[in-house]
Amino acid sequence: MCGIVGYIGDRSATEVIMEGLRRLEYRGYDSAGMALVPRSGGSIQVIKRQGEIDKGLAPGIREESPDPSAAGIGHTRWATHGRPNDINAHPHTDCDGGLAVVHNGIIENYFELGRELRNEGHVFRSDVDTEVIPHLVERYRKTGLDLLEATMKASTYLRGAYALAVVESDDGSGNEALVGVRKESPLIVGIGEGEYFLASDIAALLPYTRDVIILENGDFAFLTREGYRLYDQGGEEVHREVERVDWDADAAERGGHPHFMIKEILEQPEAWVAALQGRVGSDRAQLPELKNAPSVVDGISQVHLVGCGTSYHAAVAARPQFERLLGIPARAEIASEFRYGDPLLGPDTLVVFVSQSGETADTLACLDLAKSAGCPTIGITNVVGSSLARGADDVVFTRAGPEISVASTKTYTTQLLILDLIACHLGSVLGFDDDARARVDALLERAPDLPGMGWELLDNQEVILRVAEYLAGWEDVFFIGRGLDFAAAMEGQLKLKEISYIHAEAYPAGELKHGSIALIEQGIPVIAISTQDHLREKMASNVEAARARGGWICLVTDRPDDSTAQIADEVIVVPRTAEILTPVLVGLALQLLAYHTAVLRDCPVDKPRNLAKSVTVE
Numbered sequence: 264m265c266g267i268v269g270y271i272g273d274r275s276a277t278e279v280i281m282e283g284l285r286r287l288e289y290r291g292y293d294s295a296g297m298a299l300v301p302r303s304g305g306s307i308q309v310i311k312r313q314g315e316i317d318k319g320l321a322p323g324i325r326e327e328s329p330d331p332s333a334a335g336i337g338h339t340r341w342a343t344h345g346r347p348n349d350i351n352a353h354p355h356t357d358c359d360g361g362l363a364v365v366h367n368g369i370i371e372n373y374f375e376l377g378r379e380l381r382n383e384g385h386v387f388r389s390d391v392d393t394e395v396i397p398h399l400v401e402r403y404r405k406t407g408l409d410l411l412e413a414t415m416k417a418s419t420y421l422r423g424a425y426a427l428a429v430v431e432s433d434d435g436s437g438n439e440a441l442v443g444v445r446k447e448s449p450l451i452v453g454i455g456e457g458e459y460f461l462a463s464d465i466a467a468l469l470p471y472t473r474d475v476i477i478l479e480n481g482d483f484a485f486l487t488r489e490g491y492r493l494y495d496q497g498g499e500e501v502h503r504e505v506e507r508v509d510w511d512a513d514a515a516e517r518g519g520h521p522h523f524m525i526k527e528i529l530e531q532p533e534a535w536v537a538a539l540q541g542r543v544g545s546d547r548a549q550l551p552e553l554k555n556a557p558s559v560v561d562g563i564s565q566v567h568l569v570g571c572g573t574s575y576h577a578a579v580a581a582r583p584q585f586e587r588l589l590g591i592p593a594r595a596e597i598a599s600e601f602r603y604g605d606p607l608l609g610p611d612t613l614v615v616f617v618s619q620s621g622e623t624a625d626t627l628a629c630l631d632l633a634k635s636a637g638c639p640t641i642g643i644t645n646v647v648g649s650s651l652a653r654g655a656d657d658v659v660f661t662r663a664g665p666e667i668s669v670a671s672t673k674t675y676t677t678q679l680l681i682l683d684l685i686a687c688h689l690g691s692v693l694g695f696d697d698d699a700r701a702r703v704d705a706l707l708e709r710a711p712d713l714p715g716m717g718w719e720l721l722d723n724q725e726v727i728l729r730v731a732e733y734l735a736g737w738e739d740v741f742f743i744g745r746g747l748d749f750a751a752a753m754e755g756q757l758k759l760k761e762i763s764y765i766h767a768e769a770y771p772a773g774e775l776k777h778g779s780i781a782l783i784e785q786g787i788p789v790i791a792i793s794t795q796d797h798l799r800e801k802m803a804s805n806v807e808a809a810r811a812r813g814g815w816i817c818l819v820t821d822r823p824d825d826s827t828a829q830i831a832d833e834v835i836v837v838p839r840t841a842e843i844l845t846p847v848l849v850g851l852a853l854q855l856l857a858y859h860t861a862v863l864r865d866c867p868v869d870k871p872r873n874l875a876k877s878v879t880v881e
């Protein structure tokens with residue numbers, strides 16, 4: 264997730280864009296840059312630097328002191344392709360620097376387009392997917408189309424999710440223009456007094472205007488000093504409602520939400536689209552990042568999946584897929600135990616590391632241990648350029664965008680998706696038996712439906728709110744489940760524990776009767792997760808046992824007609840999907856449950872006591 268800004272009007276474009284980027288920096292801070300159209304005419308001036316604004320772009324502006332400009336575009340980057348550095352920073356330009364583009368999203372077919380454009384003689388400078396866009400626009404500008412027409416034409420060749428801002432050199436006659444495009448990734452038009460703006464979200468506009476238009480999917484915006492015009496993806500001029508925003512600046516950074524955590528929970532459908540983008544083929548997962556996969560798979564006899572906290576829980580959920588799809592033993596390991604457990608390691612052991620930050624000390628120590636033993640290694644992280652991303656043999660990014668809240672939410676569910684895809688990808692090298700083939704087909708067929716299912720859950724939180732009301736009055740809560748539902752229960756208890764301070768525990772449902780059921784007394788909340796068909800009957804008897812001892816039962820199920828629902832006090836229904844994908848939807852539901860419970864208990868949701876977003880010490 265990146266932040267883009269555009270401006271045209273009588274103020275200093277440099278100042279307006281810089282202020283806007285500062286307000287969007289929470290969307291990404293690997294690098295920042297801007298392209299400015301000098302009032303006096305001449306070529307656009309591009310200034311871009313690696314790192315946060317204050318350490319990179321701001322000094323760059325002072326050093327290069329660009330000409331006064333009335334129009335320009337800016338970008339703050341969260342890297343998904345290409346390392347964070349000056350070359351890969353946005354904006355990106357066409358061959359002779361006559362036009363520039365900033366982009367938020369992912370161009371899925373950038374490799375094919377880049378090859379085609381290079382064959383036409385276009386000169387590329389970076390290894391970023393975005394750079395194909397200015398060269399496509401250039402191709403059509405040179406056929407005589409104007410900037411808007413050329414951008415519309417170029418967009419027909421792009422596959423993926425994108426919000427764009429495009430600008431080009433001007434002759435100084437005051438005819439500067441900006442073009443904005445929205446497909447999946449958000450883009451907003453700001454309307455001032457004789458000045459107009461583009462931005463990824465409202466936070467960037469608040470110092471200048473509260474009148475905004477939220478562009479719809481497929482819309483184009485054409486901004487000049489005289490005004491703005493909007494067009495739909497068919498090229499027809501359209502009118503969109505102007506909305507008045509009453510947020511304060513602080514609330515705007517959270518997208519108007521009270522906490523980053525709920526903002527990030529609500530971003531999950533968008534994050535799942537990004538995580539899956541270009542990676543789900545009709546009959547296989549497509550992960551070109553796993554460049555060592557063939558050699559890795561040939562030589563391995565076991566797999567370890569290593570992480571901490573929520574990342575460990577993602578590993579627990581993914582373990583069965585690795586075992587079944589690769590046909591070799593797979594284990595999920597807590598990094599702080601693994602590193603001192605003297606594990607049997609060698610070139611025949613694949614070690615997969617899971618870490619949203621890519622900086623967790625225990626996890627990185629295990630990476631060193633594995634590499635010293637000659638193990639092939641794969642990293643899964645949300646941070647391009649992190650220690651894990653740089654240290655593992657191969658790395659696959661979750662593309663969830665910055666996650667500010669200490670509690671992991673969208674990085675957890677995107678980890679689940681990436682882990683399942685990696686298991687599919689590696690397994691396909693070996694070939695699947697019928698059972699594995701069926702699992703892979705179900706995953707690939709149903710994964711694209713998840714974002715819509717996520718919205719369905721997010722739009723129906725009434726039961727979750729009622730359960731939160733009940734939990735908020737208790738100091739102990741049980742989470743129980745079997746198989747993948749136990750993995751989901753582990754994550755559900757951690758979410759509740761770490762932000763509401765309620766003592767929660769997860770138990771394999773079949774284990775309850777071996778001691779812990781002694782703690783079930785009248786009214787104590789038991790969150791029972793049951794989504795695995797082959798385990799449903801067993802779960803039913805476990806729930807009966809808890810109920811018989813007075814437990815207050817909240818059943819989480821994908822079958823509202825599940826017989827167990829009859830004895831539950833509340834039933835949270837998640838959409839039905841492929842069984843191996845259910846931890847994604849259950850994870851979303853239990854994040855909401857933890858969030859609403861913590862809010863009811865007036866806890867500091869985004870910054871829980873004693874916790875840090877990244878545990879970089881032992």
Ligand code: AGP
Nearest residue numbers: 572573574618619620623670671
């Ligand atoms: C999750 O909500 C917690 N913040 C914590 O358990 C976290 O998952 C753990 O510290 C691992 O962090 P990592 O994913 O950055 O390695």
